[in-house]
Amino acid sequence: MDNNTDFIEKLRSSGLRPTKQRIRICKLLFDRKKTFHFTINDLSKTLKKENIKQISLATIYNTVHSFKKKGYLKEISINREMSYFDTNTSDHHHFLDINTNQLIDLKKEDVEKVRIKKNLPGKKINSIEVLVKIENSN
Amino acid sequence: MDNNTDFIEKLRSSGLRPTKQRIRICKLLFDRKKTFHFTINDLSKTLKKENIKQISLATIYNTVHSFKKKGYLKEISINREMSYFDTNTSDHHHFLDINTNQLIDLKKEDVEKVRIKKNLPGKKINSIEVLVKIENSN
DNA sequence: TTATAATTTATAATGATTCTAAAGTAGTGT
DNA sequence: ACACTACTTTAGAATCATTATAAATTATAA
Structure with a gap:
């Protein structure tokens, strides 16, 4: 039921405060069996669809970048128009x-x-x- | 002395009119032994250094893109910040x-x-x- | 509970690229 | 040489993703 505790731990252990926004993004990105690929735009659209208080675009950028810095995400830059993030960091x-x-x-x-x-x-x-x-x- | 004729031919043969600007850029890019790599910004700076009438930035973009389309250049996109063009199209x-x-x-x-x-x-x-x-x- | 430092947020700023439309030029035919 | 047309160049405006800003909010530890 409340597997948020895992994410809270994960975040805290890497020095990131477990805010509502970060936990929500964690769930979206990491609470799945298969790894997946997304752009900031994809993520932003998906978050908009949920009927919860919206996360600002700046926070989405900040969060994805700090997750990348902490090694939770890998960036695959295709070209100037397309940059994917990959939950498979291997x-x-x-x-x-x-x-x-x-x-x-x-x-x-x-x-x-x-x-x-x-x-x-x-x-x-x-x-x-x-x-x-x-x-x-x- | 006047090896511009080669470039004029090259351009004409691919349906590009041999304008002053295109010939000048051809000389800069293709009149050398080794292939080389450049960004639009590099090219723009190099052209600025020459004491000839400046080529507008829009033309530099247009020219590089049409040269790419004609197969004279290959684009190597590293990420959102860096995109190189390569005179080696192999x-x-x-x-x-x-x-x-x-x-x-x-x-x-x-x-x-x-x-x-x-x-x-x-x-x-x-x-x-x-x-x-x-x-x-x- | 309070003080603090971190975080989020809306909005503004940035900067590379593309668009626009007017002026200039090359190519073709006369 | 001249004129016509289509192509090209140009300066400046527009676009759009991303980053910066600074005020409001929140997590954390004392």
């Missing part, structure tokens, strides 16, 4: 359906380890991001 | 130095072919983009 890659703009997780085992044969002196690899654009094959 | 990947924000080409042979083991019914792969973020190693 190391993984994505399909982007260019017909629907849907972002789809690729499991680690779906992509053979990417080998980079070049390296630059004084530099090391921080991350490798693979984006596979897919389209209708009709 | 199929290749990139290093992004997160300390300097420099984008560096990876040759085809620098990255082992990326194998995707998942496929979705009714969908086919359009492109595979690999971005390798690198940082100072010390």
Whole structure:
């Protein structure tokens, strides 16, 4: 019934005060079996549909950014127009359906380890991001 | 001396009128041995440094976009803040130095072919983009 | 309960990109 | 050379997502 306590703990443990707004967003983002992808706009629209007191846009931005900073969310920037947040923060890659703009997780085992044969002196690899654009094959 | 004729031909052959502005931008972008990467802002600043009549910002945007549409440039969108254009339009990947924000080409042979083991019914792969973020190693 | 620091909020500000419509230019035909 | 048309350039306005501001509210610890 009241699994808010989990979120309250989660928030408090990372130094974020468990406010109504943050808890509500936690429930929306993390209270589900599958990970999912959303834009700020998606989140904002979904929150508007609920008949609860509205959360201001500024708070939505603040919350998503602090969740990202705390490692609860990963950002996948597609281009200037599209930036997704992903509740799956593990190391993984994505399909982007260019017909629907849907972002789809690729499991680690779906992509053979990417080998980079070049390296630059004084530099090391921080991350490798693979984006596979897919389209209708009709 | 006057290798503008090449650019004039190039432009005309793709249905773009060879205007002063387009030729000047062509020279800046394509009259070099190595391919290179730039943002609209970089290009705009470089053009400002030349003591010739300034090209308006709108024209810079228009030109870069039409060059992209004609296949002379490839866009590499890093995130909302950074979008690079690449004079190397072949199929290749990139290093992004997160300390300097420099984008560096990876040759085809620098990255082992990326194998995707998942496929979705009714969908086919359009492109595979690999971005390798690198940082100072010390 | 009170003091405080953190948070939320509505609204304003920002800044990159796109739009607009008027002026300028290239290409074509005469 | 001239004129016509369509294309291009231009300055400035408009747009729109995001960030900043500063006042009101709330969580927390004393």
